[in-house]
Amino acid sequence: MYICGKCKATIKKLDEKYTRCPECGYRILFKQRPPIAKEVSTD
Secondary structure (H helix, E strand, O other), X not given: OEEEOXXXXXXXXXXXXXXXXXXXXXXXXXXXXXXXXXXXXXX
């Protein structure tokens, strides 16, 4: 899933020909990341 950088719309599937927001046509899309934090040990 992707999020539009301008209108914050959630996009589930992208077209193969071009990557644009279907709502506003903006080209910058961000990949949505899961809200799980990774734990790293410092030892």
